[in-house]
Amino acid sequence: MRRKLAAGNWKMNGLGANLAELEKLSGLHGAPDCEILICPPATLISTARVQAGEQIAIGGQDCHENTSGAHTGDISAEMLKDAGASHVILGHSERREDHDESDSDVRQKACAAIEAGLKVVICVGESLEERETNNTLDIIGGQLAGSIPDQVTGENLVVAYEPIWAIGTGKVPTLDQIGEVHDFIRTRLERRFGEGVGRSARILYGGSVKPGNASEIFAVSNVDGALVGGASLKADDFSAIITALEKA
Numbered sequence: 001m002r003r004k005l006a007a008g009n010w011k012m013n014g015l016g017a018n019l020a021e022l023e024k025l026s027g028l029h030g031a032p033d034c035e036i037l038i039c040p041p042a043t044l045i046s047t048a049r050v051q052a053g054e055q056i057a058i059g060g061q062d063c064h065e066n067t068s069g070a071h072t073g074d075i076s077a078e079m080l081k082d083a084g085a086s087h088v089i090l091g092h093s094e095r096r097e098d099h100d101e102s103d104s105d106v107r108q109k110a111c112a113a114i115e116a117g118l119k120v121v122i123c124v125g126e127s128l129e130e131r132e133t134n135n136t137l138d139i140i141g142g143q144l145a146g147s148i149p150d151q152v153t154g155e156n157l158v159v160a161y162e163p164i165w166a167i168g169t170g171k172v173p174t175l176d177q178i179g180e181v182h183d184f185i186r187t188r189l190e191r192r193f194g195e196g197v198g199r200s201a202r203i204l205y206g207g208s209v210k211p212g213n214a215s216e217i218f219a220v221s222n223v224d225g226a227l228v229g230g231a232s233l234k235a236d237d238f239s240a241i242i243t244a245l246e247k248a
């Protein structure tokens with residue numbers, strides 16, 4: 001049985017004072033089959049690790065593909081690990097777009113992250129045009145093939161399906177659309193990595209997940225949790241989503 005995962009991506013939001021939300025969240029949940037992950041800005045990782053308590057895993061939002069060197073402003077996977085991170089989000093659409101990250105870039109970053117002992121949350125998702133022209137599964141299939149390295153395991157691989165047009169918009173695919181893509185991702189993972197990895201890797205949905213829609217999304221097949229942006233910034237909102245996942 002796969003452990004559920006509620007992951008929060010704070011993106012470029014949060015100063016030290018905002019970690020109070022993390023402390024508030026710490027004591028609210030403890031279901032053994034539901035993992036909680038918060039990915040704050042890198043500047044907060046080490047403090048978050050101390051303040052979050054054991055119930056909450058802390059992650060980064062990106063890492064460089066090299067272990068060290070002349071990469072001003074970048075952060076290596078080993079540095080994330082050293083700061084207390086156990087996970088790292090890679091290939092988020094906002095980075096694929098803003099930083100021209102290719103599938104190959106994401107795969108190289110994922111290799112470095114796994115080498116450093118991090119679990120990877122690899123994001124895939126289609127644009128509105130790709131959805132409207134019925135190219136979603138082709139796009140997702142290509143991203144899965146190009147972004148996930150061979151050395152993943154069911155324990156260190158999480159895939160997040162985040163339709164670009166649902167991120168930050170309040171729009172959410174239909175439950176059938178979510179189910180179709182999650183079933184497709186599961187099938188592709190099993191085909192490439194075998195039933196062991198394919199069935200144990202978690203697949204998260206992300207894109208305007210809120211307390212009001214979380215329960216119905218978590219009832220969809222092959223949805224093992226969520227990667228939440230805006231609603232993860234406030235403990236009360238994220239706690240409501242976690243509770244919905246615990247009950248799913």
Ligand SMILES: O=C(CO)COP(=O)(O)O
Pocket residue numbers: 009092162166167168169170206207208209227228229230231
């Ligand atoms: O991008 C996301 C998580 O990585 C989703 O963001 P929202 O939940 O704000 O739509």
